[in-house]
Amino acid sequence: MRLALTLTAALGLTMGAPALAQDEVTVFAAASLREALDDLAARHRAASGVAVIASYAGSSALARQIQEGAPADLFISASTAWMDALEGSGDIVADTRRDLLGNGLVLIAGAGAAPVELSSKTDLAALLEGGYLAMAMVDSVPAGVYGKEALVSLGLWESVQGSVAQADNVRAALAFVAQGEAPYGIVYATDARAEKGVEIVAIFPESSHAPITYPIALLPDAENAARGFYDYLISDEAAAIWRSYGFRTPGAAEPR
Numbered sequence: 422m423r424l425a426l427t428l429t430a431a432l433g434l435t436m437g438a439p440a441l442a443q444d445e446v447t448v449f450a451a452a453s454l455r456e457a458l459d460d461l462a463a464r465h466r467a468a469s470g471v472a473v474i475a476s477y478a479g480s481s482a483l484a485r486q487i488q489e490g491a492p493a494d495l496f497i498s499a500s501t502a503w504m505d506a507l508e509g510s511g512d513i514v515a516d517t518r519r520d521l522l523g524n525g526l527v528l529i530a531g532a533g534a535a536p537v538e539l540s541s542k543t544d545l546a547a548l549l550e551g552g553y554l555a556m557a558m559v560d561s562v563p564a565g566v567y568g569k570e571a572l573v574s575l576g577l578w579e580s581v582q583g584s585v586a587q588a589d590n591v592r593a594a595l596a597f598v599a600q601g602e603a604p605y606g607i608v609y610a611t612d613a614r615a616e617k618g619v620e621i622v623a624i625f626p627e628s629s630h631a632p633i634t635y636p637i638a639l640l641p642d643a644e645n646a647a648r649g650f651y652d653y654l655i656s657d658e659a660a661a662i663w664r665s666y667g668f669r670t671p672g673a674a675e676p677r
Contacts, residue, residue: 445472446647447492449483451499451635452590453524453564453609457666458497464662465653471646479562479590487512487640494647497521497637497654499591499609500563504636513638521655522635523669525610526567528623529598539575539623546580548605553586555597555606564591567630568607574629595619609633611667635668 450458455477462473476483476493484503487493488510496513498504501520507513528537537543545554557565565587572578588594591608598606599618606619613621639651653659660670 444470444646445474446494446650448473448475448495448497448650449487449491449493450475450477450497451480451483451563452477452592453499453612454497454635455592456615457611457663457668460666461654461659461662465650469649471649473650477590477592479557481558481561481563482589492642493640494643495637495639495651497635498563499524499633499635500566501634501636503563504638507638511641513640514643515638517651518636518638519655520634520671521637522663523671524633524635525627526564526571526625526630526633527608527610527613527621528625529595529606529608529613529619530604530622531598531601532618532620534620534622537623539625541576543575543577544580545577545605546584549581549584550604552584552605553597553603554581554584555586555588555594555603557591557594558587558589559585562590563633564594564607564609567633570631571607571625571629614667
């Protein structure tokens, strides 16, 4: 009898283990979040045992995938517009939406490049010397949209629009410059910080573009494990880690 009870208990433990091991969260996140979010996911897994699977791409592509039914639990966009689109189509849990992070926009060149005085008088086309200005897709990917808006605001867009090399996401634009395929590029400040092969040569005035805001929200099919990771990402502990990667964290990010 004692042996039977022991075997039953052991079988119960064995059968229960896979359920714990299967706890995982799928996050769709803007490409610019990669290093910071990977770090936070690893810390969360160490503390909770919950694995986080992150899919990184341009926010526009991710939002469209969510609308088409791609399985995900959590979305972090680099654009309020794409989160607005998902809220409008009923593809997020609206009361979990909040503004999580902020960022800056910079002009980059290869490592060791000289600073550029960025203003309406800057001859950016001449600086390119026949090369390309690397940017994310200017009509859909947030980094590209912000970049075009900044160039238009400074009166520089018309002179360079024919020389823009558009990439699927901001990290691809960053790679163009880091690999020497484009002499200059426009990316987020945090992207430039993550890549040793580039130099920040100018910072775009914040007044030249809309605020760069990263909203976060749970998706309708999210379960408890996703809620736990969401709560961690908006915590004070996570805020310090986000800031260590160069992101800004709002002082009062209350749910909308």
